[in-house]
Amino acid sequence: MAPKVLISDALSPAAVQIFKDRGVEVDFQPNLGKDKDKLAEIIGHYDGLAIRSATKVTPKILQNAKKLKVIGRAGIGVDNVDIPAATAKGIIVMNTPFGNSITTAEHAITLMLALAREIPAADQSTQAGKWEKNRFMGVEITGKTLGVIGAGNIGSIVIDRALGLRMRVIAYDPFLSPERAVELGVEKVELEELLKRADFITLHTPLTEKTKNILDAKALAMTKKGVRIINCARGGLVDEAALRATLDSGHVAGAAFDVFSTEPANENPLFGQPNVICTPHLGAATSEAQENVALQVADQMSDYLLRGAISNAVNFPSITAEEAPRLKPFIELAEKLGSFAGQLTEGDLKKIQISYEGHVAQMKTKALTSAAVAGFLRPMLQDVNVVSAPIVAKERGIIVEEVTREAAGDYESLITVTVFTDGVTRNVSGTVFADARPRIVNIKGIRMDAEFGHSMIYITNLDKPGFIGKFSGTMGDAGINIATFHVGREAPGGNAVALIEIDGEMPPKVLEAVRALPQVQSAKPLKF
Template sequence: MPKVLISDALSPAAVQIFKDRGIEVDFQPALGKDKEKLAELIGNYDGLAIRSATKVSPKILEKANNLKVIGRAGIGVDNVDIPAATAKGIIVMNTPFGNSITTAEHAISLMLALARQIPEADRSTQAGKWEKNKFMGVEITGKTLGVIGCGNIGSIVADRALGLKMKVIAFDPFLSPERALDLGVEKVELDDLLKRADFITLHTPLTEKTKNIIDATAINKTKKGVRIINCARGGLVDEQALRAALDSGHVAGAAFDVFVTEPATENVLFGHPNVICTPHLGASTTEAQENVALQVAEQMSDYLMTGAITNAVNFPSITAEEAPKLRPFVELAEKLGSFAGQLTETGISKVQIAYEGTVAQMNTRALTSAALAGLLRPMLGDVNVVSAPVISKERGMVVEEVTREVAGDYDSLITVTVETEKQKRWVSGTVFADGRPRIVNIKGIRMDAEFAPSMVYITNLDKPGFIGTFSGTLGEANINIATFHVGREAPGGNAIALIEIDGDLPEQVLAKVRALPQVQQAKPLHF
């Protein structure tokens, strides 16, 4: 009989689900706060069910010799060391859509409270001041709401705002015009949103591209009197810059449920009369807590009793029998998607994944999910192989799967083609006998390159001197070139280079590379 440890507070109904499915349950809701005790006991269990209080560190995982699955009741898995869990073959599951409505409702609630200064008016009234003329609010009817990130939660916020008779504009590179039309929102670029919005609400993951997406420069582009709401992730807004804008009166108010440092016992935004702060309550409703608890219990039970995998963040939904032969192709599909995603800057309208040869007879659904996860993750961050198809559908992306069982030049070939509003890009790869995935074709140009942690992708004109000047530029910056792969359409025509380097490419060196005479495009890539 499998044994599951619940180390955080979880609904009694979730405990009963485990028992009903024939799983032994040890319910210790305070154990997650005691790292030493958890490390001491974890080796006795097949499953670990947690919320946010339990921190599953490498030290704890070292002791988890029998652990097969970690279930996170909620979406965020930043309290679990995913690479360490993956290295030990431990499946990590979450419940990505259990608290979407609750979080969206919290954002709307904060917007309304901000518009009418309700918290400050409440404090004043209960102090016996009756300062009726002090709290002159604004109506939201007819106002423009700018939604940054129009995925699952952002689209719910947009729907609620439309019901409140607001005009909704949305910035989301992955939102297609057709999906925007279905939602009833106007898709705009970020600068346009900043210029037009009366209220701005953020619903995007925290990634390198979205960190401080609202900084001092962005705030200066907003209209005077704008109000900003953040129920997504701390770090999307530069808190220092926002405080300065609040002090100057350019920003009329802000409502934050998330902060750069949490728990936020102190913060630069605290104390300002036009700021509302809540302690990360986005998912804190009875319904949401119950939903995610029941979902994680069902998912963990399915895996422990039948081997079925649902909502895993570190493994696709495939059976144990399929796993050995699929694993290298899952890695290939995800990295091909990541290659395309890191080069894509505009909205994606269509994705085609083509399978040729032996791979066409495999579980291509899992491979397609892996390719989509790789494609979406550079922009959206918290995307896994299970949630990727749902997220792509929400954004109106057309996903097409093509299989051709007859092999061509390779025993197996996967091609990922991405169509955006501006261009069409495709990349092909295969897995050789050594089990390592390779890129073999980029936009019709033959190539043979392995994926590496740090690479540079360059499109250039095939002219003498390029390799020398490029290598010299990196040499002057003390950056070592590990491998150098090139391909071209024809002599003197368009060419492509994929270069593996040791370490990252600093911005100042990248600028010098882009300034080289033959270079058309230069982009750092990470795998």
């Protein structure tokens, strides 16, 4: 029997035709996504669900999705899909991460040019019958410095277009290698330098814990007087109230925003400002972009339903159903080892090396490497998944090296993630025992045996008496319960590491108190 797909949002007729041509039965109901109850009522009849942004795939809907195998989102954002609920039911969630890139980059350039010449205000004035030729004094783009925050897929297109406009371009992106920067023709700088030098600043980074309010009051105060700021990436990257204050003071000359911290944005601190341009999240709103992502999602879903091939999945790697049970615990291990390394990495990244020893070396290591790289990148780039991770790493010029050794050592299977940065090399190793639960067995050459917990603290310290007691006392005084406590050391009295799982979050004040303890060299909270 042919698989059956429901399209519950407005998708291109060409996408509907792709499904039909490939032998997939299609039910095209473009307005159904707005009716949650009706969708929940009929979803049980379908193998696939193709959506845009209007359909909200909630746990209630998924509860009734008895046959559903795949959800395809025509576009990059999957905020409207409950991914953990879909994953728990074994439903693949796919997106089309690169279909909107050119359109979004062009929108950023358009807003920058409109901001430089005050186009919207001049248009409004002229059409109102005024002729205020002397009121609208713009600035030239040529020769100005554009600061690009985030030099990934969209950011790199913006860089290319800006160079064509004869701008000087500088970029801040921790994952941008010096070699890739040369290839793009951009000068790589730290964020502080970008803020001080840029005449225009454009943001092209996802919203994560690290990037939220990356332009806050402190950062905005460091910017060059007369700077103009463009955001076509994600609401929440800029503190809108702080930006309003700098616009009022005249320090920031103007801003152009396509995205807002709350959407739909019926009100916002930036609204009503004469030197602000606002558009209603139009980054992907061109007929070409909508066509591209629709065709792409139809192809991807057809490939999966008919051949079992998975591409651009946000919750599963590119592996077959036969390989999944054997690979699953090792995928989890690789991703968590990558995440461990990613959360600890600072400085310019040169290379990530993932080595496999023993039985795991004979498995599909490409999927495992993708999982490790995704885990590594996700603390900074949350939209990364195990499929897109290698592409994202390549875009940023990150070298990913895979090493296999089939001879087993102390463990039947061992995965090691090694990160090379400027002058520093860090490695962490792990394995999976018979209980199928991933474990860390070695950090920087120091042996230990620790399971991954949701909330952990990683400490490097000197192996001296009193550390464990003082740490435990600090936790106890703060009312924080220790779930597990694992330690290891190079030699008596030498360097040591501790990996502690705690219940709940680690408050910043308590973390500072831990860092102030005698013998503690560093302390870092980790999330898994």
